[in-house]
Amino acid sequence: MNLKRKVLVVEDNRINRMILSGILASEYQVLEAENGQEALNVLKECGEEISLILLDILMPVMDGYTFLSHVKADPAYSSIPVIVITQSDGESDEVTALSHGAADFVAKPYKPQVILHRVASIINLRETSAMIHMIQYDRLTGLYSKEFFYQQAREILIQHPDKEYDIICSDIVNFKLINDIFGIQAGDQLLCGVADLYLRTVGEEGICGHFNADQFACLFERRFDYSEEMFGSWNDQINTLPYAKNIVMKWGVYSITDRTVPIEQMCDRALLAARSLKAQYGKYYAVYDDELRSRLLREQAITDSMEPALEQGQFVIYLQPKYRIKDNQLAGAEALVRWIHPEWGFQSPAQFIPLFERNGFITKLDQYVWRQSCAIMRQWDDKGYPLASVSVNVSRADIYNADLSGTLMKIVQEYGLSPSRLHLEITESAYTEDPGQIVETVGHLRDLGFVIEMDDFGSGYSSLNMLNDMPVDVLKLDMKFIQSETAKPASQGILRFIMELARWMKLSVVAEGVETLEQLERLRDIGCDYVQGYYFAKPMPCDEFEPLVKEQYAAGKKQKPQKTASAGHGECVLEDGLGRDYLTGFLNRRGLDTAAKALDKKDSPLAVYLFDFDHLQQINETYGHLKSDRLLADFSEVLLSHTRGNDVLVRIGGDEFLVIMKHMRSEDSALKRGEEICRAVREIGTPDNLTVSCSAGLALWNGEDAVSEMIDRTNEALNHAKTDNRGGCCLWGRTKG
Ligand code: C2E
Numbered sequence: 213m214n215l216k217r218k219v220l221v222v223e224d225n226r227i228n229r230m231i232l233s234g235i236l237a238s239e240y241q242v243l244e245a246e247n248g249q250e251a252l253n254v255l256k257e258c259g260e261e262i263s264l265i266l267l268d269i270l271m272p273v274m275d276g277y278t279f280l281s282h283v284k285a286d287p288a289y290s291s292i293p294v295i296v297i298t299q300s301d302g303e304s305d306e307v308t309a310l311s312h313g314a315a316d317f318v319a320k321p322y323k324p325q326v327i328l329h330r331v332a333s334i335i336n337l338r339e340t341s342a343m344i345h346m347i348q349y350d351r352l353t354g355l356y357s358k359e360f361f362y363q364q365a366r367e368i369l370i371q372h373p374d375k376e377y378d379i380i381c382s383d384i385v386n387f388k389l390i391n392d393i394f395g396i397q398a399g400d401q402l403l404c405g406v407a408d409l410y411l412r413t414v415g416e417e418g419i420c421g422h423f424n425a426d427q428f429a430c431l432f433e434r435r436f437d438y439s440e441e442m443f444g445s446w447n448d449q450i451n452t453l454p455y456a457k458n459i460v461m462k463w464g465v466y467s468i469t470d471r472t473v474p475i476e477q478m479c480d481r482a483l484l485a486a487r488s489l490k491a492q493y494g495k496y497y498a499v500y501d502d503e504l505r506s507r508l509l510r511e512q513a514i515t516d517s518m519e520p521a522l523e524q525g526q527f528v529i530y531l532q533p534k535y536r537i538k539d540n541q542l543a544g545a546e547a548l549v550r551w552i553h554p555e556w557g558f559q560s561p562a563q564f565i566p567l568f569e570r571n572g573f574i575t576k577l578d579q580y581v582w583r584q585s586c587a588i589m590r591q592w593d594d595k596g597y598p599l600a601s602v603s604v605n606v607s608r609a610d611i612y613n614a615d616l617s618g619t620l621m622k623i624v625q626e627y628g629l630s631p632s633r634l635h636l637e638i639t640e641s642a643y644t645e646d647p648g649q650i651v652e653t654v655g656h657l658r659d660l661g662f663v664i665e666m667d668d669f670g671s672g673y674s675s676l677n678m679l680n681d682m683p684v685d686v687l688k689l690d691m692k693f694i695q696s697e698t699a700k701p702a703s704q705g706i707l708r709f710i711m712e713l714a715r716w717m718k719l720s721v722v723a724e725g726v727e728t729l730e731q732l733e734r735l736r737d738i739g740c741d742y743v744q745g746y747y748f749a750k751p752m753p754c755d756e757f758e759p760l761v762k763e764q765y766a767a768g769k770k771q772k773p774q775k776t777a778s779a780g781h782g783e784c785v786l787e788d789g790l791g792r793d794y795l796t797g798f799l800n801r802r803g804l805d806t807a808a809k810a811l812d813k814k815d816s817p818l819a820v821y822l823f824d825f826d827h828l829q830q831i832n833e834t835y836g837h838l839k840s841d842r843l844l845a846d847f848s849e850v851l852l853s854h855t856r857g858n859d860v861l862v863r864i865g866g867d868e869f870l871v872i873m874k875h876m877r878s879e880d881s882a883l884k885r886g887e888e889i890c891r892a893v894r895e896i897g898t899p900d901n902l903t904v905s906c907s908a909g910l911a912l913w914n915g916e917d918a919v920s921e922m923i924d925r926t927n928e929a930l931n932h933a934k935t936d937n938r939g940g941c942c943l944w945g946r947t948k949g
């Protein structure tokens with residue numbers, strides 16, 4: 213093997229050639245050519261293997277200068293150094309040679325030692341500079357290498373202290389995919405295209421670097437108004453390159469204000485800004501600023517502590533009740549996770565779920581939540597007060613888990629529950645993202661018996677057509693949708709339309725985010741099936757939820773048919789569950805209608821009372837619905853203990869109760885009974901020693917007037933009580949005039 217470097221001697225004179233070859237042969241492998249044309253042929257064959265060319269000027273066919281211009285014009289050979297042989301030490305010859313791109317010259321007659329030295333030093337120079345070039349420039353793209361970029365950037369900043377500079381870094385989200393699908397070569401080609409875009413965009417005034425794989429950086433004088441359109445159009449340009457299939461490039465901008473920050477860190481920050489967009493669809497760039505900085509720090513802290521937090525049980529399940537709207541029965545709960553961090557305190561999901569969805573931890577956390585939810589149902593089942601169902605959230609990342617159905621089945625079986633007890637809430641937008649995958653996975657879950665709820669319905673853009681093919685049991689209306697739609701006049705029938713659609717598709721509908729009575733009534737009017745929202749209760753810890761389930765269970769057992777108008781009607785009402793108030797077990801308005809029809813003259817004289825709390829609204833606002841619910845339950849106990857078995861007890865709405873007592877002896881004893889009840893209410897103990905009171909209106913019925921007329925009278929009397937006898941009872945007729 214010949215390791216000698218190759219030197220090409222171009223000289224028409226045979227003797228001269230021999231002399232030169234003789235001088236060089238000890239150190240180099242010598243190739244010879246008789247004229248420029250022949251020399252070009254040798255170059256074509258050996259190309260860059262040649263370390264140096266020794267060139268005579270005066271030659272037939274193609275002279276030395278012509279040859280030299282060919283060599284310098286061809287990028288493949290232009291870097292090969294050429295030493296020109298001049299006829300004498302004449303200065304003009306030397307200048308001409310150098311100006312044609314020669315690296316050096318030697319004069320005739322040949323001085324062997326001079327020639328050997330010059331050749332050696334020129335070859336050496338070239339090789340060193342080539343090595344430097346290799347370190348300075350990225351082999352693939354020709355952009356600056358990382359180290360050299362840093363060095364040049366530092367240099368620029370020092371030399372232009374008065375100018376303002378930005379660093380932009382970028383990173384291709386799905387680059388690995390390109391390599392995987394099209395091969396490394398295609399990936400390389402794409403990177404070269406990106407490098408081109410960088411060079412074109414940054415121009416002469418800036419510098420561009422290729423760091424590693426798909427990361428690029430540039431530094432230039434601040435001149436852009438950054439906008440999504442601008443970066444979006446760059447992204448579009450990249451997508452016109454060969455092999456660019458749905459490439460998503462994210463850009464991060466670091467505006468240099470503090471020049472004491474090391475360049476490396478500036479670039480890191482720009483890259484962090486770019487990466488912070490990883491899962492944000494349609495966002496192409498982010499500027500690194502204090503806000504991003506603290507967000508990234510925070511995210512880092514969350515990422516560092518999430519695993520131990522899960523092990524240490526810092527993630528806690530809260531339950532938010534769902535009620536069946538037609539009878540206000542507690543129908544289930546949604547499990548919502550909370551993070552009780554020993555230092556940061558109570559963390560709501562918005563603070564960590566989006567991050568977990570990006571870093572993949574959501575899969576682990578969700579499985580924990582599913583397990584806990586099943587554990588709770590098991591516990592309550594064992595105590596004898598079962599909760600119909602618990603809905604859990606299934607994140608889109610879970611759907612891509614290869615064995616989602618296996619995981620879920622294992623969990624419900626472990627706790628001896630049927631899959632139908634676990635409702636799976638899957639957000640609408642997941643359905644639109646990859647319909648194929650969703651239909652398959654979710655369809656399978658549904659076949660296994662899980663109840664599928666489409667969460668946040670109305671927030672995305674699922675077409676009705678698509679809905680038809682989706683494996684779904686329940687539509688869960690997005691709360692923003694509820695809140696905006698219920699604010700519009702009833703005639704704007706989107707909600708009603710959805711309800712009809714749902715009915716037609718045999719889906720039930722849950723409305724979430726119900727915050728006001730008006731919203732509830734609207735939803736009731738249009739026939740919504742279930743409701744969930746702050747109007748009823750906020751999500752609460754499981755031990756606070758337990759009494760609700762217990763109460764529900766007790767109310768179910770306590771329903772006493774004899775407390776209604778007549779046993780026959782009462783039972784009918786009970787049987788179908790209609791006409792009952794879930795909280796008190798009393799009749800509701802609908803139940804009253806039925807009971808009123810059943811009233812008979814032989815029950816008279818009847819005392820009809822209307823009770824209303826004096827400050828419930830205030831109690832509601834200060835202490836929440838749970839406390840006021842408790843209060844209403846206590847009040848119902850008072851009423852029960854002051855009435856007889858065949859009296860009629862009705863919760864008309866909110867805090868209004870109608871009581872019909874049969875066979876009342878006299879006006880006086882009716883009034884007395886009313887006052888007794890009001891007094892008992894004032895004695896209801898509340899944990900906070902609140903004073904609660906109610907007022908009552910009373911009217912007596914002789915069996916002649918219409919019941920509705922009676923209720924109007926009690927209302928009138930109640931108004932009197934409120935103004936003249938607050939906390940007491942007024943009789944219609946006595947207060948008149
Ligand atoms: P989501 O599934 O749509 O849950 C409903 C959110 O609305 C809950 O917020 C709930 O507290 C809140 N909410 C309920 N009623 C009302 C109301 O009347 N008014 C208002 N303004 N808000 C109401 P939360 O608990 O903060 O959860 C936020 C989101 O975090 C959830 O939205 C869900 O997407 C996600 N999330 C919560 N827990 C989990 C979990 O265990 N796994 C997964 N994957 N996501 C979860």
Ligand code: CA
Nearest residue numbers: 546605637667
């Ligand atoms: Ca949900």
Ligand code: CA
Nearest residue numbers: 667668690724
């Ligand atoms: Ca939702």
